[in-house]
Amino acid sequence: MQLFIIDFNTRASIYGIGTYRKTFLKAISAHDDVEVFLVNVFDAANKLLKIQVNEQYTEIWIPLPETTWISAFSDKNHANKRKYCQRISDVLHRFIHPYTSPVVHFNHSNFSILANELKTRLQANIVFAVHSLNWYFQYENEPAKFAASWKELEEPGNTIFKHCADPEEQRMCDAADKIICLSERTYGFVQRVYQIDADKIIKIQNGLQVPVLHSDPIQLRPRYGLSPDTFVLLFAGRIAKSKGLDFMLKGVERFIATYPDRKIKMLMAGNGDYDPFMSNYKSLWQHIIWAGVLPREELNELYQLSDVGITLSLFEQCSYTAIEMMQFGLPVIYAKCSGLDEMFEDGTTGLGVTVEYGEDFRMSEEQICQHISLLYEQPAFRKALGARGRSAALINYNLSARVADTKQVYQVLNEHYENRLYHTCA
Structure with missing residues (x-):
């Protein structure tokens, strides 16, 4: 199995998502039956493509294009954004084994264009882990609006979420083949606000390696x-x-x-x-x-x-x-x-x-x-x-158990692809 983890530097990389990426990357790379690639996109530090083969995984840095770039988070300049996503697809295609479907794991919601590009051109299976919800960051410094959005979520039978729904997050959920939620509340949010079928969502909590305690x-x-x-x-x-x-x-x-x-x-x-x-x-x-x-x-x-x-x-x-x-x-x-x-x-x-x-x-x-x-x-x-x-x-919150749960998600997606390929060839 080939696994591509998409990563880029944000504030979240210092905290939750950064911890998830580091701990998960180390643990999943230890599995001999998983070939792991860490793909750094929107890389402003390098002007040329950089590839580094480490002991347990391969790391790839794909630089920003020379053309004017607005922002990874912007809905503007779709043409440049799509060209860059095609560039990423071209780079990853070099590493993919013939007649296989790689798993591409996203930890950010701002990559629906890339997710759809990889699904179309590389037959990739898309996994989206929801570490945060955009409405929360949108209103985190506006308590009144935060409270209003919370009321929307708590109101029984409500189907209109003008404060909570985020268009890009919706597109990312639609593009994903499987969505990993870290809590029951987020599971319910994704299912209710974005109208995602329950069989497409799974709850897998975070895990950490057990620390060594000081004797005194x-x-x-x-x-x-x-x-x-x-x-x-x-x-x-x-x-x-x-x-x-x-x-x-x-x-x-x-x-x-x-x-x-x-x-x-x-x-x-x-x-x-x-x-x-x-x-x-x-x-x-x-x-x-x-x-x-x-x-x-x-x-x-x-x-x-x-x-x-x-x-x-x-x-x-x-x-x-x-x-x-x-x-x-x-x-x-x-x-x-x-x-x-x-x-x-x-x-x-x-x-x-x-x-x-x-x-x-x-x-x-x-x-x-x-x-x-x-x-x-x-x-x-x-x-x-x-x-x-x-x-x-x-x-x-046992790390090995949570990694095994996530790996099982990958394996099921791979099996579905292999079954489709078999019936197509037959």
Whole structure:
């Protein structure tokens, strides 16, 4: 079987999709019966086609054409876009075995022209993994419109989705032979909003390799200027309003006011728009450590030396941050929103915070404060919650199992092609 994974650099490459690509690529390339190609498109770094044969997969960089290019995301300049997609098709054709149908795996929704080109010219099987939904990013900084779109989704029997449907995402779903969704909520969204048949969609959650735990994480704290008796809270991810940071910081502010004489630190690991949060929460300056984007080894150490993890995103699919927190045995306070509420059992593997959608969305800082206080006051419960979360993560987010599920999707598509080819020849 030949597998071509289409990739290009975006903000998402730093976070969810980037993690998915790196972990999945390494795991699927270890399968001897899969010949893997990583195809970097819209490459602005190289002026010439570049091919590099690695030990387990082949990487291809296809440069942008010399003609004026608008954007990978633009609906303008279709002629140039189509010519570039034909160029990609010509390049990939060199590597395809005769009388076979390659699998082409897309992780972005902006490639319907390329997907249809590869289906037509190369007889490719198209797999589209839905890591994010365009309506979410369209409204992530417009809370009122976000809430309006959420109401559309929640309204029983609604068939008009003026806030939610995205034309390019629709075209990508139509072009795909199989659509992988990371959560039940997204599965329902794709089926309902884009009118995709259920047999074309499959839910496969993210998976990660099980990490090695430090024997005594408290020993890691001096490296980061933290004392053993400090109560450490951790956020990891993009610094943005849509991550629920206003609600989180207000809850933390209330918690610190409840215990004014205790040593408390809030670690913020990730990049983004720091300025509004730094200016709006001056009372927390002595308690917050803005760590920025960290190397993987250091982030893993923060997971282990912290006491509580907090992830209050308003929309997720299958959060890698949540998986990592659970795998490291960190008790998690999470938003009971799409995606995250599927990953935790409230009170058993995490503590959920209710999300209210009205003219705007909101979470109770009082409830956030109560959850932090409970975990602070009851170390035994804190430890047990983290242990149960870790056990759940090792079962539900096993990388080998999730890769095997995805490979099965590829194999079924290949079998369908072989059956069509057999009947055609017969």
